[in-house]
Amino acid sequence: MKKLVLAFTGTALLVAAAVTYTVSARHDSADAEPVAQLTLAPGQLLFRSVPTGRVGAVPLADPSAKPQLSALKCDRFAVAKQTAVCLAVQPGTLPAVTDVLVLDDHLGVRHTETLPGTPSRARVSPDGKRVSWTLFVTGDSYAQTGFSTRAGLYEVDSGRLVKTIEELPVFVVGDRYFASDVNYWGITFAPDGNRFYATLGSKGKTYLVQADYARFRGKAVRENVECPSLSPDGKRVAFKKKVGAGVWRLSVLDLASQRETELAETRSVDDQALWPDDHTVLYGLDNAVWAVPADGSGAPRKLAGDAASPAVTG
Template identity: 45%
Template sequence: MNVRTRIVVLLVAVLVLGGVAVGSVLRAADQAHRKDQQQTTGPQVTAGQVALDRAASARQARLVFRSTLWGPHRDELVSVPASDPAGPRTASGLRCLRFYTAAGTGSCLRAVPGAMAGHYEAVVLDSRLRARRHVPLVGSPTRTRVSPSGRMVAWTVFVSGESYTGLNFSTRTSILDTRNGRFHSSLESYRVIKDGRPYRSPDINFWGVTFADDGHFYATLATRGTAYLVRGDIARRTVTILRGNVECPSLSPDGTRLAFKKRVPGLPVDAPWRLYVLDLHSMREHPLAERRSADDQAVWLDDHTVAYALPGDFETDAWSVPSDGTGHPHRLMPAAQAPSAVR
């Protein structure tokens, strides 16, 4: 082949490959577009007022969550009556990837509107979903929680590696005091206490904060391949390792038990967890009736019921199960992340 032939061959190949590439992008764009069209199946979704306190939400207990149902309100925060979770949804117009609320404070982790993909922020919301504060995030959102009083907000993001030589992820967990604005940008700056002694390691990662009160929390600390349950003290900036094999703890409303996901030996590597509840007084644990692997930080709908998300037709469905290990899992609603209860 002379140079000219080679150039022609390359040009033809580039045209063909370019066609395939452009075609795949257009097809993906079309699919993305279709997800925004009104769907005929699933709960009805209409725009309306969503509030995070009971007074404003027509005095009935409601559940607020991210609806993943396709259509014009996809990924928006919606609310449903707690008595009819699978019923019609009221959509707020606010899109969040992760959401939690307590005592009229909301935490919404979202993609920064209009920015390049991969830019995220945390937005602290008041009870009318008005943004009170924006904090940029360094990675993709995964967990968020608000303290029972509504004062403290915590979140965890995945900081993705720059390389796929290492599918090593790290997490960054931050705590914001919404009253005085103090921002603990990374729990990794806290002192770690293990067996009564300081513990140091460069590979420490935190995720899944759940608040006991405005000064104390539980969370997961991972180091050297093990995920530990820790109890944190915000004023003293310490975390104390309590026990191993606890991920994504979630404290019950009465503060006596933690729902968490536990790695159970013998399960597939990509579905390794079971939901458990740990009694903090006796430090005894028991499995819940859900037999599928749930990769979620569970929420407590009340002192006896735990909700969590499992993969479904529209990303995830929300499920619930009794917290005492009895009963059966029950699908709370389709196309939803685990809801927060507005009591």
């Protein structure tokens, strides 16, 4: 395994961006617009409408079509199979409180957890049996900057709740890692729903952690990897790589060869990318959803405007 040498910086900028995103983008000015009864039928690009905060949908084959907007309002949104998750900050709560809504295939609420923090990332395992989230939380005494991240999991079938994976035993270069400032964020699941990846941040560094959910243990496999997103074939991870102060470059890591490929998107992307297939990566940037080839070729292509937090139904 390569020696882990790159540095972790800029988490405070992430928090500021997340808070600004949450507060400034939750408008109610379009409440009079028609409301659609959306489902998780295949072939859709779903996203968070920036002007309204509502979950919208367009055909994946025709993303320029006029979107249908549901009544559901979220700050982050994700889907897989017949399960969706919506993270919605409760307005006017200080410190922030977020509702984690587990949804069925008609976007009806199956389960709700109310947790401290501001929405950051959300994912559903490819089998639809587990949902995950990342929240920014202020006031943790061990964090010198006054905040931390909390990444949690919920089992849809059993109802088991893991409020935080901070106690996950992780091995770095073969040794069990211990630190009081450990933070996790950006969980992504393998097709089997058991293997998952996440970012571990500690002592000024970030690591890509590969973990086994059933055994509840993990290992660091790469440094300077944030917000991983596993490809449908389970062989590659799209991620944001720190290249400067508050600047991230979208890249793809081949897990077997450890070869990195920078994608054609040269702007800084602060998002957890999404794979609609094994050849393309989607992401939110500048209040729009974009697509770029996963092999480093081509150029970014705008799919939907006034949109964020893309999700695709298969």
